[in-house]
Amino acid sequence: MAYHHGRLRESLIDAAVTAIEQEGLARLSLRDLARRVGVSHAAPAHHFGDREGLLTAIAADGFERLASVLEEAGDDFLEVGVAYVRFATSERGRFEVMFRPDLHRRDDPGLTAAMDRAGDVLRSGAAAEPGDDRTNGLAAWSLVHGLATLWNAGAISIDEGTEVEVVARAVAGVLFGRTAGATGGASPADPVR
Amino acid sequence: MAYHHGRLRESLIDAAVTAIEQEGLARLSLRDLARRVGVSHAAPAHHFGDREGLLTAIAADGFERLASVLEEAGDDFLEVGVAYVRFATSERGRFEVMFRPDLHRRDDPGLTAAMDRAGDVLRSGAAAEPGDDRTNGLAAWSLVHGLATLWNAGAISIDEGTEVEVVARAVAGVLFGRTAGATGGASPADPVR
DNA sequence: CGCTGATCTTGTCAATGGCAAGATCAGCCC
DNA sequence: GGGCTGATCTTGCCATTGACAAGATCAGCG
Incomplete structure (x- = not known):
């Protein structure tokens, strides 16, 4: 995979929504999202800051x-x-x-x-x-x-x-x-x- | 404090409800509950098994x-x-x-x-x-x-x-x-x- | 070519949930 | 009284997680 994902922000939101529907909101994990999308565990932080930032964006x-x-x-x-x-x-x-x-x-x-x-x-x-x-x-x-x-x-x-x-x-x-x-x-x- | 809390199960539920109203359900932590009630971090497990067990009881x-x-x-x-x-x-x-x-x-x-x-x-x-x-x-x-x-x-x-x-x-x-x-x-x- | 900012990675830390093993206690029977 | 038994709670440990810091990679541009 290329170093730059390209659409990481949208991909993470999509992955999060899917994960919530599959596993429930309680089990949502930033690291799991990163794995689903194929980036490192710290990549989401760049776009959303923290967990609260991701959920706010969603x-x-x-x-x-x-x-x-x-x-x-x-x-x-x-x-x-x-x-x-x-x-x-x-x-x-x-x-x-x-x-x-x-x-x-x-x-x-x-x-x-x-x-x-x-x-x-x-x-x-x-x-x-x-x-x-x-x-x-x-x-x-x-x-x-x-x-x-x-x-x-x-x-x-x-x-x-x-x-x-x-x-x-x-x-x-x-x-x-x-x-x-x-x-x-x-x-x-x-x-x- | 006595070794046996006596009403730990009810106290934990009460503490959990209070914590949820104060901090929000998202920030609920078993260890924080244990601290609030004054027992060790593993005490809740005996009564509820795990986090899911506590929430089920609530x-x-x-x-x-x-x-x-x-x-x-x-x-x-x-x-x-x-x-x-x-x-x-x-x-x-x-x-x-x-x-x-x-x-x-x-x-x-x-x-x-x-x-x-x-x-x-x-x-x-x-x-x-x-x-x-x-x-x-x-x-x-x-x-x-x-x-x-x-x-x-x-x-x-x-x-x-x-x-x-x-x-x-x-x-x-x-x-x-x-x-x-x-x-x-x-x-x-x-x-x- | 080299600078700059955006994007992503690696490394690390404290906190958490869960498990295992052991300590303490209350009740009960002899 | 003495000891057994189960319930209750503690200490110690491990993998996972969220967050942060520092660095690597890349695209765009002068």
């Missing part, structure tokens, strides 16, 4: 990605919520780091900027809802965030093979079906056993 | 406590939800460990029993709600769990000094106010800024 990158995903979901509040859950479960490694402030350098400008951007997108989505007091927005955010978290933790017992998206749509419908009138009724088939 | 204990708290909250679905949030935020150290299965020994009988008990209490609370399909129950659980998680992560920006309980009541009312007819309207004062 979180910042994650919030940027989340913001983009939510923007692409459009204006429909329910679709934004479904996209939120889809992101949290398909990018579990990133998501788990994002909401663990004890792992971050809170004053990192890249992180705060990314969080602000994601927060703005989330709030603009909430503004599209009728009767848009902040309480409704927080309720919606809590609902999808809680569902995603519980799903990732394996705390929800559901028929094997059920897709998150179906569950998310049904659960979100309980909240939005009454306030936004999107689907206009109870859940169609009750996917939660 | 989680099991946490689910037992959660079940008790929810039982005491009565039959009102909204009150159970508020109690859930109150527990999660006042016992943050325990709560953070409880929903991190990557830190547990999932086959531990004490843990599975405690989880089952808490799950039963949660489901019995959901059964009290009219139109009690499982989707509504999952929505309610997701809502309070998400609110608690976001609150603990410091992700919710709210006026300084606002109490979680007030927010929880308002947010939960968005869901229950329409389905269970408990409060019967929008939040009274909109505590979320």
